Amino acid sequence: MDWTVKQGFEIEPFLQQLVGEARALPVSGKVADYIPALAQVNPDKVGLALATVEGKLYSAGDSTTEFSIQSLSKILGLVMAMNRIGDSLWQRVHMEPSGLPFNSIVQLEYEHGIPRNPFINAGAILIADVLASHYSASRQAFISFIRKLAGSDQIFVDEDVLQSEKQHGSRNAAMAYLMKSFGNVEGDVDRVLDHYFYQCSVNMTCEQLASSLTFLANRGLQPVTQRVICSRRDAHRVNAILSTSGMYDQSGEFAFTVGLPAKSGVGGGIVAIVPGYGVICAWSPRLNHFGNSCLGMHMITGLAEQLGLSVY
Numbered sequence: 474m475d476w477t478v479k480q481g482f483e484i485e486p487f488l489q490q491l492v493g494e495a496r497a498l499p500v501s502g503k504v505a506d507y508i509p510a511l512a513q514v515n516p517d518k519v520g521l522a523l524a525t526v527e528g529k530l531y532s533a534g535d536s537t538t539e540f541s542i543q544s545l546s547k548i549l550g551l552v553m554a555m556n557r558i559g560d561s562l563w564q565r566v567h568m569e570p571s572g573l574p575f576n577s578i579v580q581l582e583y584e585h586g587i588p589r590n591p592f593i594n595a596g597a598i599l600i601a602d603v604l605a606s607h608y609s610a611s612r613q614a615f616i617s618f619i620r621k622l623a624g625s626d627q628i629f630v631d632e633d634v635l636q637s638e639k640q641h642g643s644r645n646a647a648m649a650y651l652m653k654s655f656g657n658v659e660g661d662v663d664r665v666l667d668h669y670f671y672q673c674s675v676n677m678t679c680e681q682l683a684s685s686l687t688f689l690a691n692r693g694l695q696p697v698t699q700r701v702i703c704s705r706r707d708a709h710r711v712n713a714i715l716s717t718s719g720m721y722d723q724s725g726e727f728a729f730t731v732g733l734p735a736k737s738g739v740g741g742g743i744v745a746i747v748p749g750y751g752v753i754c755a756w757s758p759r760l761n762h763f764g765n766s767c768l769g770m771h772m773i774t775g776l777a778e779q780l781g782l783s784v785y
């Protein structure tokens with residue numbers, strides 16, 4: 474990859490340039506408001522961070538401001554479920570792109586309550602069922618896992634977002650009940666949704682997200698501490714599904730223009746994994762109609778092009 478030959482390249486000034494350019498672009502997109510508490514965020518925030526497998530951290534803009542991680546939590550939930558129940562997981566959730574919006578319900582009935590992949594809402598709710606039934610306190614286990622990865626105890630859930638998710642979560646509840654009717658969700662639906670909404674409502678910064686996920690760029694090993702977070706095979710699998718499904722129904726275009734495993738959340742965050750190199754996290758709350766951050770996409774595209782990061 475090109476980045477190996479760009480040793481003299483100054484990364485941080487380039488991140489600052491990308492943030493500056495993003496801020497100067499004409500406004501496009503809209504903050505998620507179907508969860509009303511998310512609409513309270515300042516829409517003009519722009520943050521960018523890059524954490525490398527060598528333990529270096531570069532950042533620019535609002536990279537130390539907390540935001541709602543939303544669907545970025547689906548990556549961590551998946552890793553926990555893989556670690557907990559192994560390959561039997563793949564009988565209950567598949568690994569194909571859905572070709573539909575992240576919160577679509579139509580496919581789920583045709584496909585007998587088995588979600589297309591772990592990164593659409595139905596798939597993440599199924600994972601929440603696995604976690605809720607395999608941990609006595611799954612919410613605590615989840616936040617402890619994130620804190621361990623981030624090396625910080627200062628990571629919390631936003632209670633306003635959590636309540637707002639619960640009050641406006643009918644569509645997610647419908648999916649959970651549909652999967653329950655097929656026997657795929659095994660536990661109590663309220664408990665499953667409680668876990669799902671909790672993990673979506675965690676707040677983190679770009680810097681924390683980028684450094685927490687470096688194990689995925691490093692074959693499952695956390696750089697610096699050398700702790701095994703997941704197997705090499707599972708790191709490969711997570712990245713593979715991120716490549717095909719992490720950006721929802723824009724995953725094809727993202728592979729075409731950027732070429733990195735990536736995941737977005739409706740809080741405006743996007744993380745992109747560069748295997749062997751590091752993790753990028755971009756944040757800006759205005760979303761396009763796929764639910765992906767407009768400026769986040771713009772900045773990651775610029776960074777991937779400049780450093781030649783595509784895996785293809």
Ligand SMILES: NC(=O)CC[C@H](N)C(=O)O
Nearest residue numbers: 543544575673738739764
């Ligand atoms: N794409 C997302 O970030 C969706 C997560 C959100 N909490 C929901 O369930 O709708």
